[in-house]
Structure formats: C-alpha cells, structure tokens
Amino acid sequence: MYERKGLEDILRDARQSFYRTQVLKPREKNAVLLRLSLLLQKEKDLVRHENQKEYTKALEKGLDPALCDRLLLTENRYAQMIQGLHDVASLPDPVGRSVDRWTNADGLLIEKVRVPLGVVGVIYESRPNVTVEVFSLCLKAGCAVVLRGGSEALSSNQILVNMIKQALSEEGIPEGAASFLPWPDRQAVVDLLSMNGLDVVIPRGGAGLMKLVNEHARVPVLKHDQGICHIYVGASADPEKALAVVVNAKTSRPSTCNAMETLLVHSSHRQALLPKIVDALREKEVLVYGCPETRKLGEGILPASPDTYRTEFLSLALNIRQVGSLDEALMHIREYGSGHTEAIVTRDLEEADRFQLEVDSSCVMVNASTRLHDGFAFGLGAEVGISTSRVHARGTMGLPELTTTKYLVRGDGHLRKP
Amino acid sequence: MYERKGLEDILRDARQSFYRTQVLKPREKNAVLLRLSLLLQKEKDLVRHENQKEYTKALEKGLDPALCDRLLLTENRYAQMIQGLHDVASLPDPVGRSVDRWTNADGLLIEKVRVPLGVVGVIYESRPNVTVEVFSLCLKAGCAVVLRGGSEALSSNQILVNMIKQALSEEGIPEGAASFLPWPDRQAVVDLLSMNGLDVVIPRGGAGLMKLVNEHARVPVLKHDQGICHIYVGASADPEKALAVVVNAKTSRPSTCNAMETLLVHSSHRQALLPKIVDALREKEVLVYGCPETRKLGEGILPASPDTYRTEFLSLALNIRQVGSLDEALMHIREYGSGHTEAIVTRDLEEADRFQLEVDSSCVMVNASTRLHDGFAFGLGAEVGISTSRVHARGTMGLPELTTTKYLVRGDGHLRKP
Numbered sequence: 079m080y081e082r083k084g085l086e087d088i089l090r091d092a093r094q095s096f097y098r099t100q101v102l103k104p105r106e107k108n109a110v111l112l113r114l115s116l117l118l119q120k121e122k123d124l125v126r127h128e129n130q131k132e133y134t135k136a137l138e139k140g141l142d143p144a145l146c147d148r149l150l151l152t153e154n155r156y157a158q159m160i161q162g163l164h165d166v167a168s169l170p171d172p173v174g175r176s177v178d179r180w181t182n183a184d185g186l187l188i189e190k191v192r193v194p195l196g197v198v199g200v201i202y203e204s205r206p207n208v209t210v211e212v213f214s215l216c217l218k219a220g221c222a223v224v225l226r227g228g229s230e231a232l233s234s235n236q237i238l239v240n241m242i243k244q245a246l247s248e249e250g251i252p253e254g255a256a257s258f259l260p261w262p263d264r265q266a267v268v269d270l271l272s273m274n275g276l277d278v279v280i281p282r283g284g285a286g287l288m289k290l291v292n293e294h295a296r297v298p299v300l301k302h303d304q305g306i307c308h309i310y311v312g313a314s315a316d317p318e319k320a321l322a323v324v325v326n327a328k329t330s331r332p333s334t335c336n337a338m339e340t341l342l343v344h345s346s347h348r349q350a351l352l353p354k355i356v357d358a359l360r361e362k363e364v365l366v367y368g369c370p371e372t373r374k375l376g377e378g379i380l381p382a383s384p385d386t387y388r389t390e391f392l393s394l395a396l397n398i399r400q401v402g403s404l405d406e407a408l409m410h411i412r413e414y415g416s417g418h419t420e421a422i423v424t425r426d427l428e429e430a431d432r433f434q435l436e437v438d439s440s441c442v443m444v445n446a447s448t449r450l451h452d453g454f455a456f457g458l459g460a461e462v463g464i465s466t467s468r469v470h471a472r473g474t475m476g477l478p479e480l481t482t483t484k485y486l487v488r489g490d491g492h493l494r495k496p
Numbered sequence: 497m498y499e500r501k502g503l504e505d506i507l508r509d510a511r512q513s514f515y516r517t518q519v520l521k522p523r524e525k526n527a528v529l530l531r532l533s534l535l536l537q538k539e540k541d542l543v544r545h546e547n548q549k550e551y552t553k554a555l556e557k558g559l560d561p562a563l564c565d566r567l568l569l570t571e572n573r574y575a576q577m578i579q580g581l582h583d584v585a586s587l588p589d590p591v592g593r594s595v596d597r598w599t600n601a602d603g604l605l606i607e608k609v610r611v612p613l614g615v616v617g618v619i620y621e622s623r624p625n626v627t628v629e630v631f632s633l634c635l636k637a638g639c640a641v642v643l644r645g646g647s648e649a650l651s652s653n654q655i656l657v658n659m660i661k662q663a664l665s666e667e668g669i670p671e672g673a674a675s676f677l678p679w680p681d682r683q684a685v686v687d688l689l690s691m692n693g694l695d696v697v698i699p700r701g702g703a704g705l706m707k708l709v710n711e712h713a714r715v716p717v718l719k720h721d722q723g724i725c726h727i728y729v730g731a732s733a734d735p736e737k738a739l740a741v742v743v744n745a746k747t748s749r750p751s752t753c754n755a756m757e758t759l760l761v762h763s764s765h766r767q768a769l770l771p772k773i774v775d776a777l778r779e780k781e782v783l784v785y786g787c788p789e790t791r792k793l794g795e796g797i798l799p800a801s802p803d804t805y806r807t808e809f810l811s812l813a814l815n816i817r818q819v820g821s822l823d824e825a826l827m828h829i830r831e832y833g834s835g836h837t838e839a840i841v842t843r844d845l846e847e848a849d850r851f852q853l854e855v856d857s858s859c860v861m862v863n864a865s866t867r868l869h870d871g872f873a874f875g876l877g878a879e880v881g882i883s884t885s886r887v888h889a890r891g892t893m894g895l896p897e898l899t900t901t902k903y904l905v906r907g908d909g910h911l912r913k914p
Binding site for chain 1: 515518519598600601604606611613614695696710714716717718734736737740741744745748749830848852853854856857858859860861862863864865867868869870873874875885886887888890891892900901902903904905906907908909910911912914
C-alpha cells in the first residue's frame with residue numbers, strides 16, 4: 079500500500095546517502111560494482127527463476143507480447159547485465175575531472191571540475207536489466223539513485239535492488255545510495271515528480287509517462303522522449319549506400335528510439351532507386367505508408383498523412399515521402415521531427431553541410447544509419463539513454479552527463495575591487 | 497491590457513525568428529550589437545529623459561529606495577551599457593565551437609559542437625540595463641530572447657527594446673529575435689512559464705519570483721536564486737588576510753548574491769582576531785547577529801537564530817557564529833547554505849582540500865572573497881547571472897551556457913551491426 083510517508087523516507091535516505099556517494103573514491107565505487115557482479119553470478123538461478131514466474135504471469139494476463147519479451151532476463155541478457163558492470167567499472171571516473179583551468183588577471187586560480195549531479199530519479203519501463211545498468215552508471219558518477227520500474231517487473235526489480243543494497247552494504251556504503259519504489263501506484267510517481275527530493279528526474283518511456291511528467295514535474299527533467307527519426311536520400315546519393323542505410327535504419331531494431339520512422343526521397347529517384355527500396359523493405363515485412371506519388375509504385379502502400387508523419391511506429395512500419403528539394407526535406411523535418419536523430423544520404427558536399435547546419439536535432443548524420451546514435455556505437459560506453467532535452471544533456475547521455483560542475487578557486491587573500 | 501493571445505503571438509514570432517538567429521554568422525550578430533551601441537549613443541538624451549521620469553514616478557510612489565536606485569540609468573551606467581555591447585561583440589562566438597571530436601572503432605567520425613540553446617525567456621527586476629545586456633548575450637549565442645522586466649521599469653525597458661528591434665531590423669534580422677512582455681500583469685508571467693513556447697526560462701529575482709516559478713514552470717528553468725554565502729575562518733588563518741577578505745565579502749557591495757551573509761570563525765580566534773573583525777564591520781555600519789559566544793564580545797550584537805542563518809540579508813548585516821572545528825563549519829553550511837558560494841580562510845592544506853571537496857556549492861574558494869565569483873572577475877566576460885541550478889549551468893553563466901550541443905556524424909554508408 080503506497081503512503082506518501084514511505085516515499086518521503088526513501089528520499090531523505092537518498093539525500094543522506096548522497097553526502098557519502100559524492101565523495102567516494104573510484105576504487106570504492108568499482109568495488110561495489112564488482113561485488114554486485116559476483117552476487118548476480120552466484121544468485122543467477124534464483125533471479126532467473128523469479129523473473130520467469132513474473133514473465134509467465136505477464137503472458138497469462140495478456141500483456142503486450144513486446145513488453146513481455148522485454149521483461150524476460152534471458153541467459154544472454156543476464157550475462158550482458160553482469161558484463162555491463164565490469165564495463166562501467168573500467169570506464170574513467172568522471173568525478174573530479176577538470177573541465178577547464180585558468181588564472182584571472184590578478185592571479186586568482188580558477189578550476190571548473192566535474193562533481194556528482196545529485197540524487198537522480200529514473201522512471202523506466204519493463205526491462206529489469208535497466209535497474210542494474212542505471213544504478214551502475216549513477217554510482218560511478220557519485221550519485222544516489224531512486225528507481226521506479228514498470229509494475230509488470232516489480233518482483234524482478236525488487237530482487238535485483240536487494241542485491242544492489244547488499245553489495246553497497248558489504249562495501250560499507252549506505253544502502254540509501256540506491257532505492258526502489260515498491261508501489262505500483264501512479265500517485266507514487268506523481269509525488270516523486272512533485273516533491274522536492276530529487277535533483278533531477280530522467281523519465282524513459284512512452285507518451286503516457288511524458289504526459290504525466292509534463293503535468294506534475296517540479297524538479298528538473300532530462301527527457302528521453304520519442305524519436306521520430308528521418309532519413310533524406312538526396313538526388314546525388316549513392317544508390318547502394320542509400321538502400322543499405324535505409325534498410326538498416328528501419329529494420330535492424332525497429333523498437334528503438336533511433337530507428338527511422340520516415341524516409342524522405344528526392345523525386346529523381348522515383349523510377350530506379352525508390353522501387354528497390356520499397357521492395358527491400360517489404361521483403362522484410364515492413365508496412366509502408368506513402369505520399370500520393372509513392373503510392374503509385376504499387377499495390378498495398380497505405381496513405382501517409384500528417385498523423386502517420388507524427389507517429390513513432392517503433393515497429394516494422396514507415397512513411398515514405400517524395401520531395402523536390404533539400405528545402406522541402408528540411409521543412410518536413412522541422413514540421414514533424416522530434417529533434418532526436420536525422421540523417422542524409424548524399425554525395426553533395428554543400429547539401430551535407432546545409433543539412434548538418436540547419437537540422438536542429440540532437441544528432442545529425444551524413445551517410446550513416448540513424449541506429450548508430452548510441453553510446454556504445456559512438457565508443458563512449460554505456461548510456462543512460464538518449465536525451466531529447468535541450469538543457470544539460472542532449473543526445474546520448476553517459477557518465478559525464480550524470481555530473482554537474484563546481485568552481486574551485488584558490489587565492490592568496492584576493493579581494494573584489496570596486 | 498494583457499491577453500493570452502498577445503503572448504502566444506510573441507512566442508510564435510520568437511520561434512520563427514530563432515530559425516534565423518540560430519544560423520547567423522558571427523559578423524551578422526556583431527553588426528547588430530555595434531549598430532545598437534550607435535543607436536544608444538545617438539538617443540542617449542531621449543532614453544535618459546524617459547528613464548528619469550520613470551525614476552521620479554517610482555520615488556513618488558514610495559517604492560523601496562534600493563529598487564529605485566537600480567532603476568536609474570546614470571551617466572556612468574548608460575556608458576557601461578554601451579561599452580558592454582562592444583565587449584560582447586569582441587567575445588569569441590560560442591556557436592559551432594567543437595566540444596569534442598573522435599572516430600569510433602569503424603571510422604565513423606563524431607563531433608560534438610555547440611549550437612544555440614533556443615528561445616530563451618528571462619525574467620528580471622528593476623535594472624533596465626539588464627535588458628540590453630541579456631539581449632546581447634542571447635543574440636551572440638544565436639538565441640531568440642523573450643524578456644520580462646520589472647513593472648517599475650516598463651517604459652525604460654520599452655524604449656530600449658524598441659531600439660533593439662530597430663537595430664535587428666536595420667541589419668535584416670527578424671525583430672522577433674528580441675521581444676518584451678509589455679504587460680505588468682502577473683498572469684503574463686504565469687502563462688510565459690507554463691505555455692510551451694520557451695526552451696528555457698531564466699528567472700533572476702527574489703523569493704516571490706522563485707515561488708511563482710516553482711509553482712508554474714512547465715519549461716526547463718535555470719534558477720538564479722538566493723546566495724546565502726559563508727566564509728569559514730579556520731584556526732590557522734592569516735589574521736590580516738581573514739580580516740580583509742571578510743570585510744570585502746560583506747561590504748564591497750552587499751546587495752549582490754555573492755556577498756557573504758554568515759561568518760563562521762574557529763573559536764580559537766575569540767580573543768584576538770574576532771573582536772577586530774567585529775570592530776571593522778561595525779565601523780562600516782554592519783549590523784551583527786551573533787551566536788551566544790559572539791554576543792559576549794560587546795554590546796549591540798543581536799542574537800543570531802536559525803531564522804537569521806537562513807536569511808539572505810542583501811544589506812549591511814551578517815551572522816557571526818563560532819565553531820569548534822572544520823566539521824562544525826561544514827555542518828552549518830550543509831544546513832543553512834544555498835549552494836551558491838562558500839570560502840575558507842586557512843593556511844592548512846588539508847583543511848583547504850577538505851573544504852573544497854566536501855562543500856557542495858557552485859563555487860568553493862580558498863583565501864579569496866566570495867565577491868569574486870563573477871564572470872568579469874573570473875575573466876570570462878559578461879554573465880547572464882549566477883546559476884544556482886545543478887543541471888545545465890552552475891555558477892557564473894556566460895555565453896557557452898546559452899548553448900546546447902549537437903552531434904555531427906559523418907560516415908560512408910556506416911550501418912549498425914546486430
């Protein structure tokens with residue numbers, strides 16, 4: 079049974095624990111991560127057994143199969159979760175790192191260094207491996223974390239959080255450094271967003287969660303909102319590369335936010351390249367919505383509309399629209415894009431430069447699949463997600479984005495002159 | 497008469513203008529600033545005459561004298577306002593500047609560059625020179641700005657904004673790049689905070705404004721909240737430097753957020769240094785609130801209390817509390833500080849290091865006056881203010897903090913591998 083008092087206790091505890099996590103040495107933080115990996119290894123059968131029960135229950139309840147699938151800790155996902163802890167432990171520690179250092183005209187030494195962001199709230203959906211992933215990144219960044227997972231994964235998350243708390247405690251760190259909201263109640267999320275206990279909240283999820291956040295958040299928000307990603311295939315595009323990039327961006331993992339949702343194609347490709355692209359996509363069972371010109375290419379292309387242009391399909395479906403120029407493509411993206419990730423396929427330097435200058439998205443690519451916008455693909459290591467906020471963190475968000483900065487100033491009796 | 501429709505028009509216009517300001521070349525932006533400086537020079541008598549009338553009206557109304565003083569554009573302030581435009585024009589342009597650049601394992605080129613933050617709302621109080629200052633910084637950062645000044649400065653601000661619009665227009669830039677809310681109504685601020693038109697809002701002001709922001713803001717906020725700044729004089733402090741730093745931090749300009757409000761002194765200074773400090777402060781007509789031990793130093797020291805420890809005096813008043821150790825000082829700052837600026841005066845290296853590590857404020861100083869936490873004093877040039885937010889910008893906030901970033905990625909048909 080949710081009670082406001084319970085949440086207040088969790089937040090107070092997290093704040094107290096943050097006084098400790100913010101000054102932990104890298105070795106202390108890594109020790110927790112490695113200890114947790116051992117615990118997860120040791121208790122694998124227990125965790126997977128509980129998770130399997132919860133998965134079966136979700137199936138029986140008739141929940142969305144894609145959601146059920148994400149809930150399941152397969153052998154492979156379990157191993158990756160453990161490996162992820164080692165990966166995060168081996169990343170460079172972001173805390174204390176100098177961002178800039180200089181002296182002013184009077185010799186006052188000023189240094190800007192990274193410090194932990196604070197008590198971080200993360201609201202996410204069904205995947206229980208996120209629990210371990212997000213905890214590991216937050217701890218590494220010296221933050222205390224308050225987690226709220228999907229109700230369908232409640233018992234899987236609970237068992238994982240217990241092991242996290244055990245690992246913290248065995249390393250002499252307050253368990254409040256990681257806490258979990260055990261209540262499925264919507265009111266618990268509303269209170270988490272509106273009480274004054276978090277320094278920042280990171281919501282990862284669909285439109286319903288975003289609506290709740292927009293209505294109730296009183297604390298700073300780093301949104302991980304929808305990705306309505308576009309690829310524009312310009313007149314000069316290399317046809318083979320265009321085909322490969324488009325198919326990869328749509329089909330390599332359509333449920334992710336960096337998958338392409340709308341393909342814009344210069345109309346000069348109407349007769350040669352575009353039919354090939356449509357065939358390749360339909361061979362992969364992609365449902366095609368097309369503009370009137372595109373629908374002439376064959377049977378079974380559904381009509382695209384402003385509604386479908388605004389849809390994040392997250393599935394094997396896309397819009398195709400033919401445009402007469404780069405300007406038309408830019409106008410479409412400005413009208414319907416969500417500022418996540420856009421790409422152009424072109425051999426024309428001027429076109430590439432204009433696209434990168436004028437498209438105002440967190441990531442703007444030339445001749446590459448939108449699916450590559452990702453912390454791992456970029457070589458940065460694990461990510462918290464892809465931020466669609468403009469403030470603080472934009473695009474793939476990793477360890478440095480879980481920090482803020484502090485000025486360290488050293489003088490020798492320096493005074494402000496009038 | 498305020499109508500919601502009027503604000504909607506302003507915000508739509510600002511958004512449209514931002515499409516243009518975000519791609520302006522440095523030369524185009526600087527041309528506007530220099531043109532504005534010429535206009536201000538030319539129309540000085542007109543502007544100062546209007547401002548003088550408004551100042552007189554404010555005095556007659558019996559408004560707070562400090563507020564009236566801030567409203568006045570003296571000869572010197574007017575000249576500084578013009579000089580400020582030249583200073584901002586000569587700062588390096590932050591837009592397009594590379595933050596990082598690397599290739600991933602497959603040779604995908606990734607660059608992270610600064611781009612304008614967006615449509616920025618700034619809510620401020622009586623000083624009309626802020627109108628020109630904030631506009632110049634926002635334009636230089638490629639942002640469109642929506643300004644809302646104090647009602648007592650309405651006609652001064654209006655005349656300045658008209659000149660800003662003229663300068664924009666004469667340089668062929670949409671006037672919507674700078675707009676001003678001409679309504680004194682509180683509801684206009686509430687709507688500005690809660691409509692979906694700004695990318696970020698920067699409130700600079702007192703407790704009343706912060707309360708309004710906390711209640712109504714639906715857009716990201718970069719707070720410029722109160723500064724309850726502390727100085728701790730450690731046992732090993734050089735007495736002369738301690739005296740000079742303390743007097744400077746309290747009296748050089750007490751109305752600013754980086755002025756000291758509470759002095760913590762190691763009790764070993766009870767007999768020699770502290771009486772000297774108290775005398776020097778009282779000579780400057782500073783009102784002293786003291787802890788019981790401090791009150792024993794003489795007549796006329798008022799009792800300090802948790803209430804006075806939580807007060808941002810912004811005037812010639814301060815708390816003095818004696819503590820037995822660095823730990824006690826740290827506890828006091830954790831309890832009563834606002835995370836703005838703290839300083840220690842010490843000769844003890846370990847104490848200095850601990851203070852800088854453990855105090856979680858936007859700026860932590862050793863042997864320097866808190867008044868030095870400022871963009872100009874740091875040598876960074878003009879500042880928007882001092883952010884007390886943890887996200888996005890913390891501490892003195894200048895041009896780079898008016899930008900966000902975008903990833904520019906260049907490939908050669910790069911795909912995401914499974």
